[in-house]
Amino acid sequence: xxxxxxxxxxxxxxxxxxxxxxxxxxxxERVFRLLPxxxxxxxxxxxxxxxxxxxxxxxxxxxxxxxxxxxxxxxGFENYVQVLTEPGFWTALGRTFYFAAxxxxxxxxxxxxxxxxxxxxVRGKGLYITILLVPMMIVPVVVGYNFTMLYIDSGPINxxxxxxxxxxxxDPRIRWLSHPVAAQxxxxxxxxWQWTSLTFLIFLSGxxxxxxxxxxxxxxxxxxxxxxxxxxxxxxxxxxIVIAVVIRSMEALKIFDPVVLLTAGxxxxxxxxxxxxxxxxxxVFNKFSFGxxxxxxxxxxxxxxxxxxxxxxxxxxxxxxxxVR
Amino acid sequence: MQPFRVMLSALAAAxxxxxxxxxxxxxxxxxxxxxLARAYMKAKKLDxxxxxxxxxxxxxxSIGDFTDRWEKLTNIKIVSSPLGYTDIPSKIMAEAVxxxxxxxxxxxxxxxxxxxxxxxxxxxxxxxxxxxKPDFSGVAPGLSFQQYYxxxxxxxxxxxxxxxxxxxxxxxxxxxxxxEYQAKFGKQPGxxxxxxxxxxxxxxxxxxxxxxxWGIKFDKPMYGAMGYRSVNFSYRHFPAYFGxxxxxxxxxxxxxxxxxxEAITKFTSIVKYMPPDIQGWGTPQIYPFWxxxxxxxxxxxPSIVGYGVSNEKSIVKDKQLSCLxxxxxxKGKQVRRSPxxxxxxxxxxxxxxxxxxxxxxxxxxxxxxxxxxxxAHPKGFWDPFRKSNLTNDAIIKxxxxxxxxxxxxxxxxxxxxxxxxxxxxxxxxxxxxxADVMNGNIKPAEAAKRIExxxxxxxxxVGRKNQIASWRTGVETGMYGATFKD
Numbered sequence: 001x002x003x004x005x006x007x008x009x010x011x012x013x014x015x016x017x018x019x020x021x022x023x024x025x026x027x028x029e030r031v032f033r034l035l036p037x038x039x040x041x042x043x044x045x046x047x048x049x050x051x052x053x054x055x056x057x058x059x060x061x062x063x064x065x066x067x068x069x070x071x072x073x074x075x076g077f078e079n080y081v082q083v084l085t086e087p088g089f090w091t092a093l094g095r096t097f098y099f100a101a102x103x104x105x106x107x108x109x110x111x112x113x114x115x116x117x118x119x120x121x122v123r124g125k126g127l128y129i130t131i132l133l134v135p136m137m138i139v140p141v142v143v144g145y146n147f148t149m150l151y152i153d154s155g156p157i158n159x160x161x162x163x164x165x166x167x168x169x170x171d172p173r174i175r176w177l178s179h180p181v182a183a184q185x186x187x188x189x190x191x192x193w194q195w196t197s198l199t200f201l202i203f204l205s206g207x208x209x210x211x212x213x214x215x216x217x218x219x220x221x222x223x224x225x226x227x228x229x230x231x232x233x234x235x236x237x238x239x240x241i242v243i244a245v246v247i248r249s250m251e252a253l254k255i256f257d258p259v260v261l262l263t264a265g266x267x268x269x270x271x272x273x274x275x276x277x278x279x280x281x282x283x284v285f286n287k288f289s290f291g292x293x294x295x296x297x298x299x300x301x302x303x304x305x306x307x308x309x310x311x312x313x314x315x316x317x318x319x320x321x322x323x324v325r
Numbered sequence: 326m327q328p329f330r331v332m333l334s335a336l337a338a339a340x341x342x343x344x345x346x347x348x349x350x351x352x353x354x355x356x357x358x359x360x361l362a363r364a365y366m367k368a369k370k371l372d373x374x375x376x377x378x379x380x381x382x383x384x385x386x387s388i389g390d391f392t393d394r395w396e397k398l399t400n401i402k403i404v405s406s407p408l409g410y411t412d413i414p415s416k417i418m419a420e421a422v423x424x425x426x427x428x429x430x431x432x433x434x435x436x437x438x439x440x441x442x443x444x445x446x447x448x449x450x451x452x453x454x455x456x457x458k459p460d461f462s463g464v465a466p467g468l469s470f471q472q473y474y475x476x477x478x479x480x481x482x483x484x485x486x487x488x489x490x491x492x493x494x495x496x497x498x499x500x501x502x503x504x505e506y507q508a509k510f511g512k513q514p515g516x517x518x519x520x521x522x523x524x525x526x527x528x529x530x531x532x533x534x535x536x537x538x539w540g541i542k543f544d545k546p547m548y549g550a551m552g553y554r555s556v557n558f559s560y561r562h563f564p565a566y567f568g569x570x571x572x573x574x575x576x577x578x579x580x581x582x583x584x585x586x587e588a589i590t591k592f593t594s595i596v597k598y599m600p601p602d603i604q605g606w607g608t609p610q611i612y613p614f615w616x617x618x619x620x621x622x623x624x625x626x627p628s629i630v631g632y633g634v635s636n637e638k639s640i641v642k643d644k645q646l647s648c649l650x651x652x653x654x655x656k657g658k659q660v661r662r663s664p665x666x667x668x669x670x671x672x673x674x675x676x677x678x679x680x681x682x683x684x685x686x687x688x689x690x691x692x693x694x695x696x697x698x699x700x701a702h703p704k705g706f707w708d709p710f711r712k713s714n715l716t717n718d719a720i721i722k723x724x725x726x727x728x729x730x731x732x733x734x735x736x737x738x739x740x741x742x743x744x745x746x747x748x749x750x751x752x753x754x755x756x757x758x759x760a761d762v763m764n765g766n767i768k769p770a771e772a773a774k775r776i777e778x779x780x781x782x783x784x785x786x787v788g789r790k791n792q793i794a795s796w797r798t799g800v801e802t803g804m805y806g807a808t809f810k811d
Contacts (some may be wrong), residue, residue: 064786066747067444068445069422153601173602178603220556268764286747
C-alpha cells in the first residue's frame with residue numbers, strides 16, 4: 001500500500017477535504033456527462049445570446065453613435081417602423097435576392113456540369129479537382145482586387161470580348177464597375193467564379209456516392225445515357241442539390257466582400273446588397289439603433305427561408321431514401 | 326594609435342553636434358512642443374513611454390522618419406497602426422463605445438471630427454494649445470478653420486488637399502493648337518477661367534483613338550476631362566460647382582434651387598468627356614491614367630502633379646500646367662471655390678492615458694518647420710498648404726514653382742466640406758443622386774428634390790437644433806467661403 005493510499009489522498013487533496021468532495025462530485029456520472037454541455041452552453045450564451053439580446057435592446061433605443069450611449073433613450077418600435085418604411089432597405093433586400101438567385105443558379109449549373117465531367121474522367125482527375133477547388137481557397141479580398149483589375153474598361157475581359165462584339169458595331173468597352181446593370185453582373189460573376197468550387201465539390205461527392213449497381217442495372221436493362229442520367233442519377237443526386245442550394249443561398253444572401261471591393265455599392269446604390277446597406281447604416285452613418293432593428297427584421301426573413309430550405313432538404317432526403325428502399 | 330583616437334573623438338564630437346543641430350529646429354512651435362513633452366514626462370516621473378496612432382495608410386512609408394525623431398527628442402515612442410481611410414471613422418466611433426484608450430492619436434480627415442466630438446471620443450486642444458502656442462499663420466481660413474468644431478480646436482491639419490485643375494501644357498502650347506483654338510474661340514488656350522469654359526475645352530480637346538489633330542497622331546484616345554465621379558468622391562468635388570452655402574441659417578437645404586440644379590447639371594454633363602469607367606474610379610485609377618497621357622485635363626488633389634512628375638512611367642513629366650480651380654456662376658457673379666477634398670489632420674483620443682503628450686506630438690509634427698519637412702518628404706502624401714511652403718527649397722524641388730504658386734493661390738479659395746454631425750450621410754445622399762443623374766436615371770431637378778428630402782431627414786434624425794448651432798458656428802468662421810447673405 002502506497003503512502004497516498006494509506007493516508008487516503010488522491011493527488012493533492014486530502015480525503016474528505018472540500019476539494020476532494022468537489023472533485024468526486026464532478027467525477028460522478030450524473031455531473032460529468034453534463035460538463036461538456038456547460039462549456040458549450042456558456043460559449044453559446046456569451047457569443048450568441050448576449051449579443052442578440054443587446055441587439056434587441058439597442059433596436060428599441062434612439063441612438064446614433066455620434067451621441068454617447070448613456071444618452072440613448074427608449075423609442076419603442078420607432079426604428080422598426082423606420083426600417084419597414086425605408087425604400088433603401090427594401091431595394092437592397094430585393095437586389096440581394098436577385099444577386100443570390102442569379103449567382104446560385106449559375107453556380108449550381110456550372111458546378112454540376114463540371115462535377116459530372118470530372119467524375120467521368122479517367123485520367124488527371126486529381127489535377128482537375130485541385131484546379132477547380134482553388135478559387136474557393138483564395139481570400140475574398142484577393143479575388144476582389146483581381147477582378148477590379150480584370151474589369152477596368154481597357155482591361156483583359158473587355159479585350160477578350162472585343163473581337164466578338166466589335167464587328168457588330170457594339171462598343172466592347174463594357175463599364176463593368178460603373179454602369180448600373182454591368183456593376184451588378186460584375187459582382188455576380190465574381191461570386192460565381194469563386195463559389196462554383198463549392199457546388200462542384202458538393203456535386204462531386206454526390207456523384208461519387210451514387211450506387212453503381214443501380215446505374216449498371218439500368219444500363220443492362222437497355223436504358224440510354226440520357227435516361228440513366230435523368231431517371232436514375234439526377235433523382236439520387238437530389239439531396240446533394242438541395243444541400244448546395246441551401247448552403248450557397250445562405251451565403252449568397254450575405255454577399256458583402258465583392259460589393260465592397262468592386263463597386264462600393266455603386267454607381268449610386270445600384271449594386272448595394274443588404275449586408276452592405278446595413279454595414280453602411282451602422283459603421284458609416286453611425287445609426288446603430290436603426291441597424292439593430294434592420295438586423296432583427298432580416299433575421300426573421302432569413303430564418304424563415306432557411307427553415308424552409310432545411311424542410312425541403314429533409315423531405316427530399318427522406319423521399320430518396322424511400323425510393324432506394 | 327593616438328592620432329587615430331583623436332580623429333575618432335573629433336568625428337564623434339562632430340556627429341553629436343550635427344545631431345544636436347537636427348534636434349534644435351529654430352522653430353519655437355516645435356521646440357515648445359518638445360520642451361513641454363519633456364516637462365510632462367519629468368513631472369509624471371516617466372522615463373520612457375509608448376503611444377499609439379491610428380494612421381491613414383497613405384503615410385505608412387513616411388511617418389516613421391518623424392516618429393523616430395520624436396522618440397529621440399522625448400523618449401516617447403509613437404507606434405503607428407496604418408489603416409485605409411475609409412475604415413478609420415468606424416474605428417474611431419467604435420472606440421467611442423468601447424472606451425479602450427488603445428489609440429492615443431487618430432489621423433483622419435477633418436470630416437470625421439463632428440461625429441467624434443458628438444460621441445465624446447476626442448478632446449479639445451485649447452488648454453494645451455494655450456501652453457504650446459501652435460502657429461497657424463500663413464494658412465488660409467478655408468483650411469485652418471476646419472481644425473475647429475463648435476468653436477473649439479479638436480484637430481490639427483498638415484495637408485492642403487484643396488482641389489486643383491491641371492491641363493496638358495504641351496497641348497495648349499502647341500502652335501497649331503493655339504492657331505486653331507484662337508480662330509474658333511477668339512482667345513489662346515490655357516487654364517480655363519470658368520467651369521463652363523473647362524467643359525468647352527474638354528469638348529474641343531476630346532479626341533478619338535486613331536485621329537490625327539494638330540500634327541499629332543493619337544494612338545489612344547485623349548479624353549477631354551477627368552475628375553472624381555465615383556461614390557465617396559463626388560461630394561468632395563461638388564462644392565467647386567456650387568457657389569454658395571449648402572444650407573441656409575436654419576439648415577434648410579439650398580440644393581433644390583435654380584443654382585443647385587445648375588450645379589448638378591454642370592457637374593454631371595462634363596462626364597461625357599471623361600473615360601467611360603470614371604464612375605468606378607478613385608485615385609489608384611485616375612493618377613496612373615493621367616500620367617499615361619490619355620486625358621487633356623484633370624480636376625484632382627494637388628498630389629497628382631507630383632505623381633505626374635515622379636512616376637517612372639509618366640509621359641506627362643514636363644507637360645503639366647497647374648491651374649486655379651475654375652470659377653462657377655452664383656447668383657449672377659462668378660465665385661471660385663476649391664474644396665478641401667481630403668487633407669488629413671490629427672486628433673487625440675479622450676480615453677488616452679496621456680492625451681496631453683499626444684497633443685505635443687501633434688503640435689511638433691504640424692509645426693511650420695517639421696510640417697515643411699513632412700510636405701517635402703519624397704514618400705509622403707502631405708500636400709503644401711502654408712505660405713512658408715513657398716520658400717522652402719526642398720518643397721520647391723519636389724513640386725516645382727509653378728505648381729506651388731498655383732496651389733498656394735488656390736488655398737485662398739479653399740472651402741471646407743460640410744463639417745457637421747452626420748456629414749457622411751449627407752455626403753452619401755448627394756453622391757447617390759449625382760450618380761443617378763450621371764447614369765440617366767433621373768434629371769437634375771429630380772435629384773435636387775431627392776437630395777433636399779434626404780438631407781432634411783438626416784437633420785431631423787441627428788437633431789435640428791444641434792445641427793443649426795454647429796452649422797452657424799462653422800459658417801461664421803468663413804471656412805465655407807460664403808456667408809448667409811451671399
